[in-house]
Amino acid sequence: RRQRQMCIRDRYMAISAVSFSIMDILVKIMSTSYPTGEIVFFRGLFGLIPIFFIIPRERYKNLFQTKKLKLHLARAFIGTFGMLWIFLAVKYLPIAEAITITFAAPVFATIFSMIILKEVIKVFRWVAIIIGLAGVVIILKPGTELFTIYSLFPLMFCLFFGIIAILIKKLSKTEPDYLIATFFTLAVIFCGSISLFFEFKMPTARDFVPLILIGIAGSAGNIFLTMSLRKGSISAVTPIKYLSLIIATFAGVLIFDEIPYFTTYLGAALIIASSFIIFKREEIKNKKTIIARQI
Numbered sequence: 001r002r003q004r005q006m007c008i009r010d011r012y013m014a015i016s017a018v019s020f021s022i023m024d025i026l027v028k029i030m031s032t033s034y035p036t037g038e039i040v041f042f043r044g045l046f047g048l049i050p051i052f053f054i055i056p057r058e059r060y061k062n063l064f065q066t067k068k069l070k071l072h073l074a075r076a077f078i079g080t081f082g083m084l085w086i087f088l089a090v091k092y093l094p095i096a097e098a099i100t101i102t103f104a105a106p107v108f109a110t111i112f113s114m115i116i117l118k119e120v121i122k123v124f125r126w127v128a129i130i131i132g133l134a135g136v137v138i139i140l141k142p143g144t145e146l147f148t149i150y151s152l153f154p155l156m157f158c159l160f161f162g163i164i165a166i167l168i169k170k171l172s173k174t175e176p177d178y179l180i181a182t183f184f185t186l187a188v189i190f191c192g193s194i195s196l197f198f199e200f201k202m203p204t205a206r207d208f209v210p211l212i213l214i215g216i217a218g219s220a221g222n223i224f225l226t227m228s229l230r231k232g233s234i235s236a237v238t239p240i241k242y243l244s245l246i247i248a249t250f251a252g253v254l255i256f257d258e259i260p261y262f263t264t265y266l267g268a269a270l271i272i273a274s275s276f277i278i279f280k281r282e283e284i285k286n287k288k289t290i291i292a293r294q295i
Helices: 002-030 036-052 069-092 095-102 105-116 123-140 149-171 177-196 208-230 234-241 243-254 262-294
Strands: none
Touching (some): 002 036, 002 069, 002 095, 002 234, 002 243, 036 069, 036 177, 036 208, 069 095, 069 149, 095 123, 095 149, 095 243, 105 123, 105 149
16 A cells, blocks of 8 residues: 555656646747746636646635635745746746756755744755755856856745745645645736736737646646645655656757756756755654654
């Protein structure tokens, strides 16, 4: 039974990685023809479709009933702006480079947990933070002609993700996943709709297909990620998450004619190593907490 659970967990994470990759690739393709704010709007609008399938029928009447409305709204709007940064990063940067830098998000989540939650960061996680930040610097290549303002966009996503991780950690103690996802998706729709007043291009019938897929794929990626994490620790499923980096690299070469620099691979190796250390230490810390409670 344990083996079956592990297979299901890994399958969910693989589906999540592929879903996010599909979204990123389509966002990059559609960004050549449509404003980013408009793409954000359709990401939210059609992202409601998968959520409808996970909301219990009995909750439709009182779906938004919660005692943590402010926390939900904070997570939703901060998450929306974080997503906007990654959409801009995918638009202006080589897709493999943009996705690689986003893997440094756990580094920033660890930093924010120290600042906001006053968590004690010991030597192993400090080493992980330094390694992860070194990987980011290598990919960004500051001080060279390859560094542009666009290089900071995925870094901004990481900063926002660091805050989001803290908020989700607080919300997940009492709030169901579908409610967190619903608030976030509605915030995406709201912010995206505001941008339509400033810049809007009516999609063709043909372009509606990828725009719908962006919403469905992005929302499905979030749902399957949550389902995977509920069946196993982050450190156990994270290796499969890096499937999206492989897909992004191949998409960059085959679809967008982008050949990653050697520094992208080197930085990716450091960032991945950093994430492994952080997740492993988090798992050890959680096990010690559980044992202490049992005693």
